[in-house]
Amino acid sequence: MSPKPHRILIERVSGYADEAGAYLRRRRATRQPFARVFYAGDRSAAFEPGTEEGRALFLAASRMIDAADR
């Protein structure tokens, strides 16, 4: 006997939800701090925390986070 149509739909939706949950878990586990700046003309540049520019960006970001939490 074939499963009822609504059951197929529910299984499919819960399959997608499982995939989305797994993606978010992987993202949390692997994501490192980063700084990215976007410029006119769809250009962008990433700055590592070890560089002078990266340090300045991370410091400024920390101050802004402090301003939000104050």
Added chain:
Amino acid sequence: MSRTEDERPASDPGKRTADAELAVARMTEMSVDMRGCAVLGGDGEELASSGGSGWARAGAAFLEAADSAQGEPAVQVHVATEDGEAFAVREGELAMVAVAERFTLASLILFDMRTVLRDLASGNGVPDRRAPVQEDP
């Protein structure tokens, strides 16, 4: 005769501040992961903020750090730290800076910031985009 809020010209500082406050309110309402945001004017002054203090100084320093990273003006900035994520978007002479929870969906936050700031910079107020426009019968 006094003018109502909507009749004031876009260049009116009072209307500009009211629109900026509306933009901040809309942004805070749309983005659940948002911890705070502010709209900064052309001189780096704070036009409106969702709370906290020192936004003008911290936001201006954030934009300054982004501009000097490669020696050209940044249009958008995203820095993810252990304590949260910081964003900035520029539109004309206005800028919006925001702080969100860690691991937020950055593309959605940036999209919302760009939309709200573009409406604000147009000088025509910040429309409510949450629902379709209701036509009169």
